[in-house]
Amino acid sequence: MSTRWYPIYQRGNPQLRVFLPNFWMKLVRPLPRQLPNIVHFQCSMEMTKYDIKNYLEKIYQVPIVDVRTKITTGKFRKDVGKGYVVKDDDIKYAFVTLPKNMKFEFPDLLSGKKSEEEEHTKSLDESKKSFKKYINQNKDRPDIPSWFSI
Structure with a gap:
């Protein structure tokens, strides 16, 4: 659910509001040995499998068979200047399976x-x-x- 609404106030009835989602998805180059009907996305950590499926079906009208997610932990590294141990952000990946007759080719x-x-x-x-x-x-x-x- 989003906390962003636009416009906040409008005189008269009905109040017109536009829903702006907090979600984002980024298309990532697939791994070398990937089936042609699987698409690889990097998405926000708050998204669930159902959110990803609805996002792609409702906004982009893409038929989806299955969604699998994977969370990779960020790397631990030492800061060069101060010597602190710093952890990179975790990343959530979504592997979206399209129908067998569809083929996705990375642009x-x-x-x-x-x-x-x-x-x-x-x-x-x-x-x-x-x-x-x-x-x-x-x-x-x-x-x-x-x-x-x-």
Whole structure:
């Protein structure tokens, strides 16, 4: 249940309120040996299996067969500056099973980045060429600083 309501007060009847859930879910890249109809989520600790199922069915209209959850404990580590022992937050994972005829494929977000990488390499090559030209102009004048050239 959420404690956030919007708007808090409105004149007249009926009072219009919008329910804003405190829950969140994050899609996580699945493990290498995962069936194609299983989706891996990281979710808030307060969510139950039924909350996860209702969240996906009601908001995203995704048919769900089964939900399994796992809580992993955070790591203990020593703080670098003070030397205190610090524990990372626990994480709750949800493994959602879709029907057999549905197949989930994790989206490839980096597929369009190749053209940008090519542009970056081209600009890097151009800057290297201009720098070599700049160095070659000033190599015959060892007494004068290179920034003094025009």
